[in-house]
Amino acid sequence: MAREERNIKLKIENVKKIFNTRNGEMVALNGINLDILENEFICVVGPSGCGKSTLLNIIAGLSQPSSGKIYCDGHEVTGTGTERGVVFQQYALFPWLTVKKNVEFGLKLQGIKGQEASDIAMKYINMVDLKDFANHYPKELSGGMKQRVAIARAYAVNPSVLLMDEPFGALDAQTRTQLQSELLDTWQKEKKTCFFITHDVDEAIILAQKVIIMSARPGRIKEIVDIDIPYPRNQETKMSKEFLDLKNHIWGQVYQEYLEVRK
Numbered sequence: 153m154a155r156e157e158r159n160i161k162l163k164i165e166n167v168k169k170i171f172n173t174r175n176g177e178m179v180a181l182n183g184i185n186l187d188i189l190e191n192e193f194i195c196v197v198g199p200s201g202c203g204k205s206t207l208l209n210i211i212a213g214l215s216q217p218s219s220g221k222i223y224c225d226g227h228e229v230t231g232t233g234t235e236r237g238v239v240f241q242q243y244a245l246f247p248w249l250t251v252k253k254n255v256e257f258g259l260k261l262q263g264i265k266g267q268e269a270s271d272i273a274m275k276y277i278n279m280v281d282l283k284d285f286a287n288h289y290p291k292e293l294s295g296g297m298k299q300r301v302a303i304a305r306a307y308a309v310n311p312s313v314l315l316m317d318e319p320f321g322a323l324d325a326q327t328r329t330q331l332q333s334e335l336l337d338t339w340q341k342e343k344k345t346c347f348f349i350t351h352d353v354d355e356a357i358i359l360a361q362k363v364i365i366m367s368a369r370p371g372r373i374k375e376i377v378d379i380d381i382p383y384p385r386n387q388e389t390k391m392s393k394e395f396l397d398l399k400n401h402i403w404g405q406v407y408q409e410y411l412e413v414r415k
């Protein structure tokens with residue numbers, strides 16, 4: 153289906169966020185307007201503190217905007233919802249539950265129990281290559297494995313929107329590359345809409361159809377860059393002229409904003 157014909161999955165309408173801090177009011181986000189289409193993959197980059205996580209938390213319904221609105225499938229977002237799954241950089245697993253029980257947790261909240269919950273959990277545990285660790289506890293896993301569990305847990309409840317806040321930030325390069333390619337597979341097969349924050353411009357270009365560059369605080373959308381490189385993308389993609397030109401451009405824009413922060 154042509155991109156223009158797809159429905160708007162997430163609508164971000166004039167969002168502003170003010171935090172009350174010890175030094176008075178701080179405007180973290182201002183005038184954010186963005187339409188994200190169904191099955192679109194968006195990456196967000198920008199200097200530290202520009203409000204990326206604040207925006208993701210508002211879309212997730214974990215935080216309320218000071219003004220403006222978020223709509224998901226045309227309905228105003230007023231809190232969390234199972235159609236929006238979140239993966240953070242820190243795995244946030246329950247240490248007292250096994251891998252399988254961690255993945256089943258969200259399913260139970262949805263009323264899915266017994267064999268059905270077990271089958272769904274194992275499908276996603278298999279997908280992230282952790283079949284042999286289903287009965288292990290988080291403390292017995294490496295950082296990369298824990299992050300895989302967090303991803304399996306988010307996928308298992310089958311959200312149509314995946315909100316990911318630097319999910320691969322703490323991982324080694326090889327694990328990161330593998331998880332990127334698994335994420336792209338899932339995105340393509342299961343038609344998810346992805347909103348993915350990263351500091352890594354290479355990662356943004358490998359994953360996204362559109363890269364949103366945010367300006368230094370107060371966070372605004374500085375530029376939306378279309379990434380028209382065909383999928384599947386892989387390590388070779390990173391050598392192409394198209395990739396390197398996009399990388400130079402995006403990196404330059406983000407660096408300018410970083411210099412703004414340091415002024």
Ligand SMILES: Nc1ncnc2c1ncn2[C@@H]1O[C@H](COP(=O)(O)OP(=O)(O)OP(=O)(O)O)[C@@H](O)[C@H]1O
Binds near residue numbers: 204369
């Ligand atoms: N709960 C809060 N109370 C007060 N200020 C906050 C709160 N959460 C975030 N901020 C401030 O809002 C601004 C945006 O923070 P946010 O975490 O969204 O930035 P970010 O772009 O995700 O940063 P990073 O890339 O470093 O993770 C920062 O100046 C931060 O200090």
